Amino acid sequence: MPTRLRIITFDELPNWMKDNDLVITGYRAPTPSFWICAKTLFSLHNETLSIWSHLLASIYFFSLYASDLKYRHCRTLVNDDLFLKLYYLTATIAFICSAIYHLFCCYSHYVRDILVKVDYIGITIFITGSFMTWLYYAFHGETSQNCVYLYAICFGGLLVGILTQLDHFNARESRGHRAGIYVIFGLSLTIPAILLFQKSCKSRQTTKIISSVIYTTIIYMTGGFIYTTRLTERLWPGKVDIIGHSHQIFHVIVVIASIVHEKMIVFIATTNEEMVDTKKWLL
Numbered sequence: 001m002p003t004r005l006r007i008i009t010f011d012e013l014p015n016w017m018k019d020n021d022l023v024i025t026g027y028r029a030p031t032p033s034f035w036i037c038a039k040t041l042f043s044l045h046n047e048t049l050s051i052w053s054h055l056l057a058s059i060y061f062f063s064l065y066a067s068d069l070k071y072r073h074c075r076t077l078v079n080d081d082l083f084l085k086l087y088y089l090t091a092t093i094a095f096i097c098s099a100i101y102h103l104f105c106c107y108s109h110y111v112r113d114i115l116v117k118v119d120y121i122g123i124t125i126f127i128t129g130s131f132m133t134w135l136y137y138a139f140h141g142e143t144s145q146n147c148v149y150l151y152a153i154c155f156g157g158l159l160v161g162i163l164t165q166l167d168h169f170n171a172r173e174s175r176g177h178r179a180g181i182y183v184i185f186g187l188s189l190t191i192p193a194i195l196l197f198q199k200s201c202k203s204r205q206t207t208k209i210i211s212s213v214i215y216t217t218i219i220y221m222t223g224g225f226i227y228t229t230r231l232t233e234r235l236w237p238g239k240v241d242i243i244g245h246s247h248q249i250f251h252v253i254v255v256i257a258s259i260v261h262e263k264m265i266v267f268i269a270t271t272n273e274e275m276v277d278t279k280k281w282l283l
């Protein structure tokens, strides 16, 4: 068993670790020791930025989840923080699952296969949670419509969650399929957004709500494009292996998008004059 971290090239990797042949160097050698894997958190390799970006994001969202929202956001949100808490919790779960996957993915083939599926489940839970939060505040007060959308998103999330557990989804050549499924799931939010726009396109609140979904969609799509095309390592082969390859850029963009989404949801929730405590119908 190795006693310390060894950095190797793509060609030296066993097949089960080979994923992106455009990133040539900076790989951790297979390390069947949880302790040595954990210690790689503090060394420089091509997963360092991926791990830290999502580890710090999980700490940020957990601190929001644990904080007193009554104190943070006065006014209307006081009685209506259930879905904001849901957003913080699902973000925490997704980012910690991702950080754990990237930290321990060099342990063994078996552990990698399990952790990558945990990572996908985390992503699915987060997308579902963020959509539910957006729908809840966007359609606040319209109980029956809100209820239908929330159940539909839960069903969609469950479906995507099942798909991500298939071995095909995890295969190296399925990079496009992986991004495609999440994009389709993401685009499902355009249906309620269009309906909301048709219904009250002149309202300032609706403009804010629609803008929030457009901004975050553009940021996520940019991340998805860079991830799928492996843009940076294709443009600068060998120069962005440690810092700047597409998966790392994708991670950073996801963190930015999740914070933008959070700020916008808080803004919508705290400026909605019609917001009343309607949690009861959910319980």
Ligand SMILES: [Zn+2]
Pocket: 050, 098, 102, 247, 251
């Ligand atoms: Zn990742």
